[in-house]
Amino acid sequence: MKQTRQIAILYKVIFVCLTVVPVMAGLIYALLYSFGIIGIMNNGFTGKYWIAVLLSDMFWVSLGYSLYIALVSITISLVFALSISLFIKKRNITISYLFYIPLCFPAVVMAFYSFQLWSKSGWISRIIYQIGGIKEISSFPDLTNDTLGFSIVFTSVLMIVPFFTILFSNLYHSEKLHELKKVAQNLGASSFQILIKITIPVLLKRSWFTICLFIIFVMSSYEIPLLLGKQNPQMISVLTMQKLQRFNLNDIPQAYTIASLYVMITIFVLTLLSIGGIKKRFITKRRAYA
Amino acid sequence: MNDIVLDIQNISKAFQKEKVITEASFKASRNAVFSILGKSGSGKTTLLKIISGLEQQDSGSLFLEHEEISAIPAHKRNIVYLYQDALLFPHLDVFENIAFGLRLRKIPKKDIVKQVNKMIFDLQLEEHSHKMPTQLSGGQRQRVAFGRALIIKPKVLLLDEPFGALDVDTRKQMQQLCKQTILNYKITTVFVTHDLKEALLMGDQIGKMENGVLKTFINQSEFLNDPTTGAKEEIEFWKNIYKNEERF
Numbered sequence: 001m002k003q004t005r006q007i008a009i010l011y012k013v014i015f016v017c018l019t020v021v022p023v024m025a026g027l028i029y030a031l032l033y034s035f036g037i038i039g040i041m042n043n044g045f046t047g048k049y050w051i052a053v054l055l056s057d058m059f060w061v062s063l064g065y066s067l068y069i070a071l072v073s074i075t076i077s078l079v080f081a082l083s084i085s086l087f088i089k090k091r092n093i094t095i096s097y098l099f100y101i102p103l104c105f106p107a108v109v110m111a112f113y114s115f116q117l118w119s120k121s122g123w124i125s126r127i128i129y130q131i132g133g134i135k136e137i138s139s140f141p142d143l144t145n146d147t148l149g150f151s152i153v154f155t156s157v158l159m160i161v162p163f164f165t166i167l168f169s170n171l172y173h174s175e176k177l178h179e180l181k182k183v184a185q186n187l188g189a190s191s192f193q194i195l196i197k198i199t200i201p202v203l204l205k206r207s208w209f210t211i212c213l214f215i216i217f218v219m220s221s222y223e224i225p226l227l228l229g230k231q232n233p234q235m236i237s238v239l240t241m242q243k244l245q246r247f248n249l250n251d252i253p254q255a256y257t258i259a260s261l262y263v264m265i266t267i268f269v270l271t272l273l274s275i276g277g278i279k280k281r282f283i284t285k286r287r288a289y290a
Numbered sequence: 291m292n293d294i295v296l297d298i299q300n301i302s303k304a305f306q307k308e309k310v311i312t313e314a315s316f317k318a319s320r321n322a323v324f325s326i327l328g329k330s331g332s333g334k335t336t337l338l339k340i341i342s343g344l345e346q347q348d349s350g351s352l353f354l355e356h357e358e359i360s361a362i363p364a365h366k367r368n369i370v371y372l373y374q375d376a377l378l379f380p381h382l383d384v385f386e387n388i389a390f391g392l393r394l395r396k397i398p399k400k401d402i403v404k405q406v407n408k409m410i411f412d413l414q415l416e417e418h419s420h421k422m423p424t425q426l427s428g429g430q431r432q433r434v435a436f437g438r439a440l441i442i443k444p445k446v447l448l449l450d451e452p453f454g455a456l457d458v459d460t461r462k463q464m465q466q467l468c469k470q471t472i473l474n475y476k477i478t479t480v481f482v483t484h485d486l487k488e489a490l491l492m493g494d495q496i497g498k499m500e501n502g503v504l505k506t507f508i509n510q511s512e513f514l515n516d517p518t519t520g521a522k523e524e525i526e527f528w529k530n531i532y533k534n535e536e537r538f
Contacts, residue, residue: 175380185364186365
C-alpha cells in the first residue's frame with residue numbers, strides 16, 4: 001500500500017518535471033526578460049516594454065486577427081466535421097485509415113500544399129486559366145498571403161476536420177446518440193428537430209472544452225501563417241518570432257512581453273471558462289437542493 | 291373496458307431467416323394496462339418496436355382507434371415507447387427532459403411550466419427538477435423518462451421492462467407509482483416484463499409470449515390456471531414454503 005503510494009508520488013513528480021517545470025521556467029524567463037531584469041540590452045527592472053506593447057495597435061490587431069482566423073477556421077471545421085460524421089453514421093460507413101492521414105502531416109507541409117494549390121501560379125489558377133476562366137494567370141485572386149487569411153483558414157480546416165470527425169464519431173457511440181435519436185423520434189421529433197435539439201447540442205456540449213483548446217491552438221499556430229499569411233496583420237506567433245529574431249536587440253524584450261501577455265490572456269480565458277463551468281454546476285446543485 | 295384503442299392483428303416479423311414474431315394478435319382496451327409476460331428473446335421488444343413504428347412488420351395490421359397505422363412514421367403515431375434504459379437527454383436537466391415533447395409541439399411557455407411542474411410533483415421529483423441526468427439515481431432517471439413519455443399524453447404508452455435495471459425496493463415503489471400515474475393520466479399501456487408477479491400486478495389484461503407466439507388470456511384467473519404460464523408452479527412453490535414454515 002505504502003509502496004503504491006510512493007510510486008504514485010514518483011509518477012506525479014516525473015509528470016511535473018517533464019511538463020509543468022519547463023513551461024513555468026520558460027514563462028518566468030520570458031517575464032524576467034520582458035521586465036528588463038535579464039537580457040543582453042537590459043539594465044534592470046522596467047515596465048517600458050509592457051507599456052509599449054499594451055499601447056501599440058500592433059499587438060491588439062495581431063491578437064484580434066489571430067482570434068478571427070481561429071474562430072472562422074474552427075466554425076468551418078465543425079460544420080464539415082459534423083456533416084461528415086453524421087453522414088458516416090447514417091450510411092453506416094466505417095472511418096477509413098485514410099482519414100487519419102492529414103493528422104500525420106506536419107503543419108508546414110500542409111501549408112506548402114495549400115500554397116501550391118491556391119497561389120497565383122498554383123494548380124487551381126492554372127486549371128481555371130486552361131479552361132478559360134481567367135485571361136491571365138495574374139488575374140487569379142490573391143488567396144495566399146491575403147488579408148482575409150483564406151489559405152490559412154483553408155489549411156487549418158484541412159488539419160482540424162479529421163480530428164473532429166473522429167471525435168464526433170466516437171462521441172456518437174459513447175453518448176448513445178443512435179438510441180437518443182430514436183427516443184426523440186418517438187416523442188414526436190422530426191429529423192430536423194432531432195438534429196437541432198439532440199444531435200448537435202449533445203456533440204457540441206461534450207466536445208466544448210476541446211473546441212476551446214483548438215481555438216487557442218489555431219490562434220497560436222506558427223508555420224501556417226508564416227508561409228501563407230501577410231506581413232500586416234500578422235498572427236500572434238509570427239509577430240512574436242519576428243520581434244525575437246530581428247537584428248534590433250531592443251525588440252527582444254517586446255517579443256517576450258507579447259508572448260507573456262498572450263499566455264496570460266489564454267490562462268485568464270481558460271480560468272473564466274472553468275469558473276463558468278463550476279459556477280453552473282454549483283447553481284444547478286443549489287437549485288436542485290433548494 | 292370494451293372500447294378498443296389498440297388492435298394488433300396477425301403481426302409477423304423475421305430478421306433475415308429467423309422468425310421473431312409469428313402472427314401475434316391482441317386488443318388493448320382504453321385506459322387499461324395490457325401486460326405481456328415473456329422471457330428474453332421471446333420477441334416482446336420487437337413487437338413493441340413494431341407498434342411504436344421503430345420497426346416495420348413483415349405482415350399483419352396495426353389499428354389505433356380503428357385506423358390502420360402501419361404506414362404512419364413513428365413520430366406521427368402518438369405512441370410512445372419507453373426503453374429499459376431511461377435514455378435521458380444528457381444535455382438537458384430534469385425539467386427540460388420532461389418538457390421536451392411539449393416544446394416540440396410548440397405549446398405556450400406558461401402551459402409547459404404548469405404541466406411539467408405538475409408532472410414533477412406527481413412523480414415525486416420536486417427536489418430534482420434542475421438536476422442533470424448524471425446527478426440522478428436509476429429510479430429517478432426512470433421516473434423522468436416516464437414523465438417525459440406521459441406528459442405528451444400519448445394514445446398508447448409502451449413500457450419495455452422499464453424497471454428491469456432497478457433494485458427490488460425501488461422496483462416495488464416504481465410499480466406502484468407507475469400504476470397510479472397511468473390511472474391518473476388515463477393512458478392505454480402495453481407493459482412488457484419477464485417477471486410473473488410484475489405482469490400480474492401491472493396488467494388489467496394479460497398475455498404471454500413464447501418463441502414469438504403470443505397467447506392472450508380473457509382474465510387473470512384464466513392466466514393463473516393455465517399450466518403454460520408458470521403461475522401455478524409459482525403458487526405451489528409459495529404454498530409449500532408456507533406449509534414448511536408452519537411445520538417448524
